[in-house]
Amino acid sequence: GPKVLQIPSHQIIDMGQMVTLNCDPVSNHLYFYWYKQILGQQMEFLVNFYNGKVMEKSKLFKDQFSVERPDGSYFTLKIQPTALEDSAVYFCASSLGQGESDYTFGSGTRLLVI
Amino acid sequence: GEKVEQHQSTLSVREGDSAVINCTYTDTASSYFPWYKQEAGKSLHFVIDIRSNVDRKQSQRLTVLLDKKAKRFSLHITATQPEDSAIYFCAASPNTGNYKYVFGAGTRLKVIA
Numbered sequence: 001g002p003k004v005l006q007i008p009s010h011q012i013i014d015m016g017q018m019v020t021l022n023c024d025p026v027s028n029h030l031y032f033y034w035y036k037q038i039l040g041q042q043m044e045f046l047v048n049f050y051n052g053k054v055m056e057k058s059k060l061f062k063d064q065f066s067v068e069r070p071d072g073s074y075f076t077l078k079i080q081p082t083a084l085e086d087s088a089v090y091f092c093a094s095s096l097g098q099g100e101s102d103y104t105f106g107s108g109t110r111l112l113v114i
Numbered sequence: 115g116e117k118v119e120q121h122q123s124t125l126s127v128r129e130g131d132s133a134v135i136n137c138t139y140t141d142t143a144s145s146y147f148p149w150y151k152q153e154a155g156k157s158l159h160f161v162i163d164i165r166s167n168v169d170r171k172q173s174q175r176l177t178v179l180l181d182k183k184a185k186r187f188s189l190h191i192t193a194t195q196p197e198d199s200a201i202y203f204c205a206a207s208p209n210t211g212n213y214k215y216v217f218g219a220g221t222r223l224k225v226i227a
Binding site: 003004031033035041042043044045048056091095097103104105106107108 | 118148150155156157158159160203213214215216217218219220
């Protein structure tokens with residue numbers, strides 16, 4: 001079936017540097033999401049995005065985080081500057097709308113901040 | 115806000131037996147409950163869902179039960195096969211209109227041949 005692609009799959013970065021995580025959502029989907037999963041813990045909602053705007057963000061979505069999808073290209077999560085506690089797997093997802101089985105996840109980007 | 119608890123971190127069953135994974139939630143406004151399966155190194159794949167207007171839904175070997183009074187839902191897998199081995203995540207969608215999911219911590223199901 002349709003897939004959400006995440007690039008890169010792994011990223012190691014020095015604390016304080018900027019990182020951009022890229023997500024290529026399913027082509028006709030309208031809603032885009034980022035989730036964060038720290039090793040051994042629950043996957044937690046970060047932010048969702050629709051029609052060019054952030055709809056809702058959680059308390060995990062710090063001021064250092066930003067999202068955008070310029071001109072229908074990649075949906076990106078940028079962290080600037082990174083901190084050690086940002087180390088986690090970041091999952092992108094996309095969907096057509098509410099409560100549909102088309103809510104599709106990517107394989108995640110494993111981010112390690114050192 | 116909504117909290118979803120998935121109490122079993124691991125579950126081992128013999129091939130052919132049934133497996134039951136339980137979840138609880140806190141927000142009575144949650145109205146949609148999907149289940150996802152994640153195999154090693156792969157993304158989450160949707161397996162089955164249930165909406166709050168029903169208390170049972172079956173798809174082949176999978177059944178989801180929803181008890182709104184107890185704020186509990188469960189995934190039942192019958193006639194388990196080795197390929198059912200994976201981490202299963204339950205989730206709840208609070209009725210905010212923003213389509214976010216609150217996930218449980220996951221249950222690693224091992225089906226032993």
